[in-house]
Amino acid sequence: MRHVAPFGHRAPTEIMGADVLPGLKQYLGQRFGPFHCWDPVNASMIRHWCEAMGDTNPIYTDVAAARAHGHAGLVAPPTMLHTWVMTGYNGLRPPGSATGNAFEVLDTIEQAGFPGVVAVNCEQEYFRYLREGERIHYYAELESVSKQKATALGTGYFCTELSTFYNQEDEAVGSMRFRVLKYRPANWNLDNG
């Protein structure tokens, strides 16, 4: 798994005349998946999450409270969206999952001399709250690669992965845009690569 560190950000500025690396466009729009979940949405994982986050919203742990607020039963914290499909301790995808990943482009950029990677943005949309018992899977694609940008960290490319999440009936339940900067550190010597 790739190491993704938080990003000390400043507004990127574009280098005039620089374009995307040759060959990057072939990665755009290819859809990868499905990637399945190990576990259905369940009360135990929800409670563990709420304990760690200090989240006492009762709709996540109390069926009566969830119903009182218009839900059919227990619902998961919406920010758990990605947690349901994480590979977990062994880093393995559940049986039936596809191979490959939408960020293969990062390897290509790295080979061009941009070894660093940092997460920049995470944008999640929740079409509705997930209910206990639902089985989530997702598909991912590389949505965009920026032109080469100069940033405080160094020069690089912003790459955005779009994941769309579905339940077991293929109903879309949420989406996530995850943007990373793949960069050459400002003080990095190409000979060190």
Place this chain on the structure above:
Amino acid sequence: MDKLSFAKLRPGDDLPELRIEITAKLIVGGAIASRDFQDVHHDQDAAQALGSPDIFMNILTTNGLVGRYVTDWCGPGARLKKVDIKLGAPNYPGDRLVFSGVISSKNDAARTVEVKIAGRNRLGEHVSGAICVEFQVKE
């Protein structure tokens, strides 16, 4: 009964501040609760080998804390529609994360408000973001 009345919310209204102590327990507990076993979130030696002074919080925990911050304020009857965050300075053990927020816009027809939040630690801005919350018609 909601804590807040949608009708009374106005752009410019502040959310109450929330302070969260950043401990190794929170960083590891959050990583495991989100099933993120990357070593930089639980193994100090591994984090230092990659140039960090210590383990640091994973993104899913930050996202979870942002969601909690907003729903602590708006109550169990409101629903998160969108959480859009920008990541900044890392959260290391021993630090303190202080959330602040303000209503940036309100849509009466959709019964939504957008909240701009910031989570600061001693290194600077750990996270900033825009969160869309929908208030139910009837509670």
